[in-house]
Amino acid sequence: MKKNKVDQLFSKFLVKHEATPTKASWEAMEAMLNKAEKKEKRPVWWYWSAAAVLLLSIGFWFGQGFNPQQTQNTLAVVEPEKDSSAIETAPKAEQPKTEENALEADENALKQLEKPVQKKPSRPKKVRVSGYYAQEEPKQNNAEDPNESIEKEPEQQPEIAQLAQPEVMETLPAKMDITPAEAVDNLIAQIEFRPAQATEELAEVSFKPRQSSGKRLLQKVKAIRNGDASIKDLGLNRQNLISLVTNRNEEE
Amino acid sequence: MSKVVPLLTEHDLVKGCQQGDRNCQKQVFEKWHRKMLAVCQRYINNNFEAEDILMQAMMKVFTEINKFSGLGSFEGWMRRIVVNEALMAVRKQKIVFESVNQEDVENSEGFDPGSLQVDAEYLFELLQSLPTGFRTVFNLYAIEGYDHKEIASMLGISEGTSKSQLSRARQMLADKLTKMNTGDTKTVIQ
Numbered sequence: 001m002k003k004n005k006v007d008q009l010f011s012k013f014l015v016k017h018e019a020t021p022t023k024a025s026w027e028a029m030e031a032m033l034n035k036a037e038k039k040e041k042r043p044v045w046w047y048w049s050a051a052a053v054l055l056l057s058i059g060f061w062f063g064q065g066f067n068p069q070q071t072q073n074t075l076a077v078v079e080p081e082k083d084s085s086a087i088e089t090a091p092k093a094e095q096p097k098t099e100e101n102a103l104e105a106d107e108n109a110l111k112q113l114e115k116p117v118q119k120k121p122s123r124p125k126k127v128r129v130s131g132y133y134a135q136e137e138p139k140q141n142n143a144e145d146p147n148e149s150i151e152k153e154p155e156q157q158p159e160i161a162q163l164a165q166p167e168v169m170e171t172l173p174a175k176m177d178i179t180p181a182e183a184v185d186n187l188i189a190q191i192e193f194r195p196a197q198a199t200e201e202l203a204e205v206s207f208k209p210r211q212s213s214g215k216r217l218l219q220k221v222k223a224i225r226n227g228d229a230s231i232k233d234l235g236l237n238r239q240n241l242i243s244l245v246t247n248r249n250e251e252e
Numbered sequence: 253m254s255k256v257v258p259l260l261t262e263h264d265l266v267k268g269c270q271q272g273d274r275n276c277q278k279q280v281f282e283k284w285h286r287k288m289l290a291v292c293q294r295y296i297n298n299n300f301e302a303e304d305i306l307m308q309a310m311m312k313v314f315t316e317i318n319k320f321s322g323l324g325s326f327e328g329w330m331r332r333i334v335v336n337e338a339l340m341a342v343r344k345q346k347i348v349f350e351s352v353n354q355e356d357v358e359n360s361e362g363f364d365p366g367s368l369q370v371d372a373e374y375l376f377e378l379l380q381s382l383p384t385g386f387r388t389v390f391n392l393y394a395i396e397g398y399d400h401k402e403i404a405s406m407l408g409i410s411e412g413t414s415k416s417q418l419s420r421a422r423q424m425l426a427d428k429l430t431k432m433n434t435g436d437t438k439t440v441i442q
Binding site for chain 1: 272274277278281282285286287289290293294299300302303307308310311314315332363364368370371373375376379391393394395397422426429
């Protein structure tokens with residue numbers, strides 16, 4: 001079809017025609033683009049924060065449900081029952097021991113008693129952590145040389161105290177040479193030696209683990225957010241708590 | 253000190269925009285916004301409104317640039333978005349398609365632009381002086397290159413209406429150009 005001459009004239013001139021804007025500018029365009037991108041990002045941000053709040057509140061709910069029980073159990077072990085029997089129970093736990101070793105163990109326990117309190121805040125954790133092993137892996141370490149284990153124990157303790165993640169804890173028994181029963185007894189002895197402080201710590205005990213569980217949960221939520229962990233990992237903590245509580249009950 | 257700006261091809265620019273690169277978006281905007289504003293102004297007489305439409309259309313270009321297949325010209329794709337945006341604004345104003353009696357439709361075939369001394373600005377003004385209905389159809393058909401079927405569906409009119417509006421628009425434009433050429437020297441632009 002032959003093109004109309006009027007059409008040709010206009011299209012020839014106007015297709016390439018340009019106009020000068022009075023207010024439209026790249027700066028205005030950029031502002032619009034920035035605004036649009038912010039709007040796009042907001043829902044994602046809200047989604048994550050809402051998820052985090054939800055998970056945290058669930059975590060605290062469980063934390064409140066379990067921690068009082070746990071601290072009560074810890075108290076029951078620590079305070080009334082093993083009173084003054086701490087030193088005697090240590091040799092009992094180690095069956096293949098010579099008298100010499102028993103003496104050394106006792107000495108070590110005594111040394112522990114004499115030690116001044118240096119790390120108040122971490123003590124509740126120690127009780128928990130070593131208690132955890134006492135129940136989870138009670139027999140594995142018994143065969144090991146008590147001499148070596150006893151010497152290493154004081155140095156290892158701070159390390160144990162720092163380990164709050166259950167996953168890490170599970171890897172520990174291989175590294176640790178402490179007899180679990182000893183660890184518990186030593187710690188019991190430590191706490192018992194200072195009755196006044198022990199009660200002071202009780203207040204901390206009831207508070208601290210809850211705080212740390214909250215922190216751990218937060219770390220996990222972050223891990224999940226970064227894609228390093230899955231939701232299932234949250235359940236681990238709860239299971240550990242449950243096993244801790246039930247094992248305690250069985251022991252008593 | 254002269255700044256060395258790497259010469260980016262149209263393909264590079266589109267790719268950059270697809271990745272949200274501000275520099276590429278800026279180059280695209282600076283390269284085409286004047287042309288696209290002229291497109292808007294052919295459809296919308298109010299210059300301020302035309303600039304608003306331009307901004308909205310460019311925004312759409314950047315947010316939907318991932319839909320650009322890469323086949324065909326990028327400018328053509330952008331122009332379609334701009335035209336579409338302008339048409340949406342035109343339709344809001346409710347275009348009145350003046351009824352055209354068949355007898356009124358004169359033949360503009362005899363028009364010879366050969367000896368005309370015109371420039372784009374003049375033709376642009378001439379086009380803007382047309383009633384909205386004529387102008388819109390003429391724009392779409394003669395300059396943008398849509399056919400009557402497309403125009404009819406774009407504007408929600410019949411193909412017949414589109415055809416008659418086009419004829420009337422051509423006639424009016426030819427008349428004005430002829431008048432300018434034959435006697436009224438004041439309107440001749442040097």
